[in-house]
Each structure stands twice: as structure tokens, then as C-alpha cells.
Amino acid sequence: MAALYTLWMGLILLGALRTPAEADVSLQPNFQQEKFLGRWFTVGLASNSSWFLEKKAVLSTCLSVLAPTADGGLNLTNTFLRKDQCETRTLLLQPAGHPGCYSYTSVHWGSTNDVSVVETDYESYALLYTSGTKGLGQDFHMATLYSRTQTPTAEVKEKFTAFAKAQGFTEDAIVFLPKIDKCMEGHQ
Numbered sequence: 001m002a003a004l005y006t007l008w009m010g011l012i013l014l015g016a017l018r019t020p021a022e023a024d025v026s027l028q029p030n031f032q033q034e035k036f037l038g039r040w041f042t043v044g045l046a047s048n049s050s051w052f053l054e055k056k057a058v059l060s061t062c063l064s065v066l067a068p069t070a071d072g073g074l075n076l077t078n079t080f081l082r083k084d085q086c087e088t089r090t091l092l093l094q095p096a097g098h099p100g101c102y103s104y105t106s107v108h109w110g111s112t113n114d115v116s117v118v119e120t121d122y123e124s125y126a127l128l129y130t131s132g133t134k135g136l137g138q139d140f141h142m143a144t145l146y147s148r149t150q151t152p153t154a155e156v157k158e159k160f161t162a163f164a165k166a167q168g169f170t171e172d173a174i175v176f177l178p179k180i181d182k183c184m185e186g187h188q
Helices: 002-013 050-058 154-166
Strands: 038-047 062-068 074-082 085-095 101-105 112-120 125-134 138-147 174-176
Touching (some): 038 050, 038 154, 112 154, 125 154, 138 154, 154 174
Antiparallel strands (some): 038 062, 038 174, 062 074, 085 101, 101 112, 125 138
């Protein structure tokens, strides 16, 4: 159960733009953390994780709320549906170099993963990339699409698909999560 939670939290994160072949990172220019704060919905994911590829059909939209910490980091609180129950988990994202770059430690794997905001307009979408390791040195890569609503525009979905493919993810590794009402009450 802890492994599923850790992977789901990692899948929610987004992050540090490297392809599975370790390309250079591209970050949101002049990233403004204060504009990035608040409520987002995790509506798109792409990952090289075998768990993700096996379970992607049962995943659904997740509510992700970013709040500042005193040291310049972020608390990432995710609410998601798991086995017909709402679960909420919080991760601490620590600043890691350039603005828009963060890191977190996987409780399950004990590894440090990098998360970067690659592109955002702050008002409707954000593209993130996460990289790190899990288990016995297995590389972990994930692209994430955040949206301020549960229904991103076709243009934003196309942008995410192009972004994920540019990072080396195949069509079968890209998923748009279905909109749900449960666990999202009071949120649009």
C-alpha cells in the first residue's frame, strides 16, 4: 500500500524536464512561485513506470493544492480517489536551485526526486517533469499536466501530448485522467 501511495504522489508531482535519455532541462522563464500557488487539478500524466502503465486505466483526476512554506518550498496536498475512498496526502517540495525547481524525498524508496515547472501560464495550465530513481536504481520519469479546471482545453491537451512525446514518452504512456465529482466537492 505504501508503494502505491508513493508512486501516486510521484505521479502527481510533475517536474524536472529530462527525457528518459537524460536531455537538458527547460524551465519556465522568470518563474513566479506566488502565481503558481493554489488549486490545480492533475489531469494528464505520462510515465515510464511499469506500475503506471499497468494502473493508468483506474486513475482519475486528482485535486492538487500548492501552499508556500516558510523556507521557500511548497506543501503539495493531493486529494484523490482510491478504492472508492477519498485520500489526502501532503508532500514537502524543497527549493532546488533555479526558481521552479524542487526536490522531494520518496518515503518508500528513500530516493530524492527532482520536480520542475517546465511551462505555465499560471491561469489555466502547467507542464511539469519529475525524474529520479526508485527501487534498485531504476530511473523514474514523469510528465504531468496541471489544469485550473478538471476540463482542460483541446489546445492545452495537445500541448501536453507534444511535451510528453518530446520527452520520449510513447502514446501508450500518456493518459488524460477522467473527470470525477467524488473527492472534488466544492471545487470546479
